[in-house]
Amino acid sequence: MITKQSLRIFLSTVFFSFFIFLSCDDDNEINDATNPNFSNLITSISSAPGLEFIFEGTISDDNGIENININYDNWYVDKNITFDEPLKEYNLNYKFLVPEEEEPNSSHTIKISATDIAGNITTYDVIVSLDYDTTLPQVAFISPISGSSNTVGDLVELNIAFSDNKVLDSIIVKTESLDYEVKLKMPDNTLNYNFTDSVEIPLTGISGAIEFTATGIDKTGNTTTVYSTILVGEKDEIFNMYAVGTSTWYEWDPSKATEMWKNPDNNDWFVLEFYYTMGNGVKFIGQLDWEPNNWGTDPNDSSKIINSQDSGTIEFPEEGYYHVEFNPYTLEYTYEKMEVDVDVKENMYLMGNGFAGYDLDWNPADAIPMEKDSNGNPYVFTINVEITEDTSLKFIGQTDGWSPFDCGFEVGGETILPVNYIKCKTGDGSQDLKFKNQAGTYTITFDYFLLRATIHQYN
Structure with a gap:
């Protein structure tokens, strides 16, 4: 026979055991309503087609991170980072290469998600803008030109052009030989800058090669350096060109x-x-x-x-x-x-005397016709003619008199052949050229716009 006391003990035991059972079952579930936390995550990245960039940041969760996913379908990115043992903190450092064929200056949104062991998810959008400047600044010496010559005491004129496709940040111009250096910070939004200055070469202590360097730096840090080397010494005079x-x-x-x-x-x-x-x-x-x-x-x-x-x-x-x-x-x-300011002439003639095979003796009616330029220049006439031991010549544009076109030379008189691009002069009384004891066949070329003539022995 069960007494009331025994029944109370039995029921108490059953309820206690049931309570213990429920308590043990609750221990297998995680009561976590906190999402994973991202810190120091760079959510805006500047890059360019063909460049690598890095996802960086710290992800933490008190109960443990189970999985990280990086996803962007357009670039076929679906990167899963799964941990065998949940981590309470993970330092993300993941490199990625932008496809070469991607459009410059385009924008792309890449999703980064972290999931903890309770299934809580945190997602961030990382905006990748393909606007990173990979173009080097342009730098060019206008002067001095590399290889040019100077002497002591000269002023070297510096003229250097700097430019950048985005923003030019600063420039440096220097030469150690002359203890010269200039650094300039550019105003905001500068695209082009022309640097000018002059540097004197000391009278003593300097000879040989002097190298100038010019460096352009843009806002991104892209750098271009160019060089120009001048030669310093005694001036080697050039008399002919x-x-x-x-x-x-x-x-x-x-x-x-x-x-x-x-x-x-x-x-x-x-x-x-x-x-x-x-x-x-x-x-x-x-x-x-x-x-x-x-x-x-x-x-x-x-x-x-x-x-x-x-x-x-x-x-x-x-x-x-x-x-x-x-x-x-x-x-x-x-x-x-040059602007041509003379009318085209259909005819040009040799005037003078002493031409073999011709009766010309200063009579316009007997002037020797020249030929038009074989290269098609309407202002040039030419002729192959034999000169005797005593010949004089000018040019006229007609055979019915001396005017309107009568052309001799700025400096006339007895002349030694060949004649190279001599300066002519129009007008009544202009001088003729005279050739003594230089008989032979010559090619005479005359430009009546430039008023230049050349006489060379005919080959």
Whole structure:
């Protein structure tokens, strides 16, 4: 027989056991309502096609991180980082390469998710903008030109062009040889900057090569440094200069190159006026031969002039007459297209006497007709003619008298052949050239716009 006391004990035992059972079952469940935490996560990244970038940040969770996922379907990214043992903290450092074919300046949203052992999820959007500047600044020496010559006491003119496609941050110009350095911070949003200054070469203690460096730095830190080296020593005076090339009258024959003349305002500059045909460039030589001085364009940079047998031709924008000036000391040249201000002439004649096979003796009616230029320049006439032991010549544009076109020479009189690009002069009373004891066959070429004439022995 069960007593009331025994029943109370039995029921108490059952309830206690049930309570223990429930308590043990609750121990297997995690009561966690806190999501994983991201700290120091960079959510805005600047990159560019073909560049690597890094996801960085710290992920933490008191109960443990079970999984991290990085996802962007457009780039086929679905990276899962799963831990065998949940971590309470994880330092994310994941590299990724932007596809080469991706569009520059486009924007992309990559999702990063962290899941803890309770199933709580935190997701962040990381915006990747492909606007990172990978383009180097452009830096170019306008002067001094590398390879140019200077003497002690000269002022070296610095003219340097800096530019950047985004923002130019700062520039540095220096030469250790002259203890010269300038650093400049650019104003905000600077794209282009032209640096100018002058540096004096001391009268003593400096000779040989002096190297100037110019550095451009953009906002991203991209850096470009270029160099220009000048030579300091005694000035090697250059007295003669000639132009040679397909656009000159004797093309690539250096022995008959076109003579240039010195600028009367600055003897360092030589002048040439000539008719240029497209693709038929010229070079400058310091003698009627290819060596030693042979100036032309740098094969690696056609904007620069070098003195080398490997130099290239100097070309011009379009066909026509040009006024060109060249400084062999600074390796600079300038050009300006000339406006033709004379009417086209259909005929041109030799005037004078002493031409073999002709009865000409200063009578316009007997003037010897010249031929139009075979290269198609309407302002040039030419003729092959035999000169006797005593010959004089001028040019006229008609055979019915001396006017309207009567052209002689600025400096006439007895002359030794050959005559190289001599300056002519129009008008009544202009001087003639006289040749004594130089008989032979010669080619005479005359440009009635430039008023220049050349006489070379006919080959």
